[in-house]
Amino acid sequence: xxxxxxxxxxxxxxxxxxxxxxxxxxxxxxxxxxxxxxxxxxxxxxxxxxxxxxxxxxxxxxxxxxxxxxxxxxxxxxxxxxxxxxxxxxxxxxxxxxxxxxxxxxxxxxxxxxxxxxxxxxxxxxxxxxxxxxxxxxxxxxxxxxxxxxxxxxxxxxxxxxxxxxxxxxxxxxxxxxxxxxxxxxxxxxxxxxxxxxxxxxxxxxxxxxxxxxxxxxxxxxxxxxxxxxxxxxxxxxxxxxxxxxxxxxxxxxxxxxxxxxxxxxxxxxxxxxxxxxxxxxxxxxxxxxxxxxxxxxxxxxxxxxxxxxxxxxxxxxxxxxxxxxxxxxxxxxxxxxxxxxxxxxxxxxxxxxxxxxxxxxxxxxxxxxxxxxxxxxxxxxxxxxxxxxxxxxxxxxxxxxxxxxxxxxxxxxxxxxxxxxxxxxxxxxxxxxxxxxxxxxxxxxxxxxxxxxxxxxxxxxxxxxxxxxxxxxxxxxxxxxxxxxxxxxxxxxxx
Numbered sequence: 062x063x064x065x066x067x068x069x070x071x072x073x074x075x076x077x078x079x080x081x082x083x084x085x086x087x088x089x090x091x092x093x094x095x096x097x098x099x100x101x102x103x104x105x106x107x108x109x110x111x112x113x114x115x116x117x118x119x120x121x122x123x124x125x126x127x128x129x130x131x132x133x134x135x136x137x138x139x140x141x142x143x144x145x146x147x148x149x150x151x152x153x154x155x156x157x158x159x160x161x162x163x164x165x166x167x168x169x170x171x172x173x174x175x176x177x178x179x180x181x182x183x184x185x186x187x188x189x190x191x192x193x194x195x196x197x198x199x200x201x202x203x204x205x206x207x208x209x210x211x212x213x214x215x216x217x218x219x220x221x222x223x224x225x226x227x228x229x230x231x232x233x234x235x236x237x238x239x240x241x242x243x244x245x246x247x248x249x250x251x252x253x254x255x256x257x258x259x260x261x262x263x264x265x266x267x268x269x270x271x272x273x274x275x276x277x278x279x280x281x282x283x284x285x286x287x288x289x290x291x292x293x294x295x296x297x298x299x300x301x302x303x304x305x306x307x308x309x310x311x312x313x314x315x316x317x318x319x320x321x322x323x324x325x326x327x328x329x330x331x332x333x334x335x336x337x338x339x340x341x342x343x344x345x346x347x348x349x350x351x352x353x354x355x356x357x358x359x360x361x362x363x364x365x366x367x368x369x370x371x372x373x374x375x376x377x378x379x380x381x382x383x384x385x386x387x388x389x390x391x392x393x394x395x396x397x398x399x400x401x402x403x404x405x406x407x408x409x410x411x412x413x414x415x416x417x418x419x420x421x422x423x424x425x426x427x428x429x430x431x432x433x434x435x436x437x438x439x440x441x442x443x444x445x446x447x448x449x450x451x452x453x454x455x456x457x458x459x460x461x462x463x464x465x466x467x468x469x470x471x472x473x474x475x476x477x478x479x480x481x482x483x484x485x486x487x488x489x490x491x492x493x494x495x496x497x498x499x500x501x502x503x504x505x506x507x508x509x510x511x512x513x514x515x516x517x518x519x520x521x522x523x524x525x526x527x528x529x530x531x532x533x534x535x536x537x538x539x540x541x542x543x544x545x546x547x548x549x550x551x552x553x554x555x556x557x
Contacts, residue, residue, distance in 0.1 A: 067081070069505040080125055089497065111161065186268070190249070486534045
């Protein structure tokens with residue numbers, strides 16, 4: 062029987078989805094989804110239920126396979142992609158998490174991070190990890206769990222606990238507790254991993270007071286991680302690909318060549334520039350991260366991280382109630398009064414790159430008595446384009462190579478023609494939307510399928526990338542400059 066199905070599990074911040082793709086060209090066959098509730102136990106705190114993470118993941122994998130009309134016998138491999146930096150610690154014996162998962166958006170360790178920066182540690186941390194000291198990353202989250210969950214530090218020192226990002230947690234549970242591992246892309250987001258040496262770093266573990274016994278094994282992004290427990294699907298299925306969601310999207314967008322750029326618009330926005338075999342140290346507070354690791358060879362990317370992109374549209378829907386569905390935001394924005402200059406700085410959980418201000422909070426500027434829902438919708442969508450330009454401008458300062466002027470985009474927000482046209486206008490550069498928008502899942506499927514031998518090499522896979530629409534800039538340069546200057550002024554006022 063031909064094993065021509067590849068399952069991709071895409072565990073995100075607000076939903077968990079599974080896709081079935083048909084090899085070798087990875088045509089999408091089916092998709093299953095579960096919404097994932099977020100919990101906010103205190104101001105700036107964001108958590109997930111670890112059991113929901115796993116239960117939803119197993120359920121959607123089963124549903125996607127059933128919808129594809131297949132069984133375990135048809136599946137060549139499973140690939141996993143995940144929300145990065147979200148932190149879990151669990152008991153190796155019971156398999157139960159000691160505390161809810163602390164989500165990447167969580168800011169509870171902001172004061173600790175500020176203290177570490179004030180003590181002069183950031184230069185050393187950046188040199189080894191490519192990251193800044195920020196609550197976004199895992200290290201201070203792990204330390205918080207060890208210090209605040211009763212007996213947690215003692216158990217960690219004894220070796221009875223395990224740490225993992227969401228991929229590690231799902232891998233542990235899917236394999237029945239037999240495999241504690243991660244891939245290099247997820248390891249590179251912890252503040253504990255030397256991205257040049259490709260190893261956990263003892264000095265960083267000491268700085269953040271984290272026992273090495275907690276840590277997972279770090280592996281290539283494509284290869285055999287383990288097999289699912291037989292009871293889950295009727296037979297053991299190999300798990301053969303893992304990558305953090307933004308790196309998986311980079312693979313799905315076929316950004317294999319240095320200089321290629323992609324931006325994913327989900328809950329947050331993440332823009333990655335492929336820099337090749339050598340990590341590029343940022344002078345403008347961009348992140349240097351592992352893009353992928355295949356056959357023991359690491360490639361790197363510069364990354365700009367925006368905490369709020371699609372989350373701004375969710376705020377319009379859930380916080381203000383001015384839209385019923387996210388898809389309505391573009392049509393509402395089109396009705397906005399063009400004479401009003403309303404700016405939303407969506408620092409709901411602080412500002413990410415290039416500012417890295419965990420204490421900043423959201424603000425609206427330019428309100429008048431005539432400001433209404435349409436103007437707020439436009440400001441929310443425009444804020445994503447402005448923040449993207451902030452990242453592009455910063456990366457131009459860091460990258461000496463030939464960066465492509467075309468931005469490949471994906472994620473839920475890119476379905477809005479209005480938002481993508483404004484993005485192209487604000488960048489003054491073309492924006493390419495692919496035929497397959499689910500590039501994160503596609504990248505995870507490709508990594509697993511390539512390792513399983515049912516998908517082609519990267520060059521051939523890259524040739525299969527297909528353009529759905531190119532958005533070219535039409536805004537006059539004078540207007541573009543004036544609009545962006547207004548945004549910069551709004552951010553300055555927010556940060557002061």
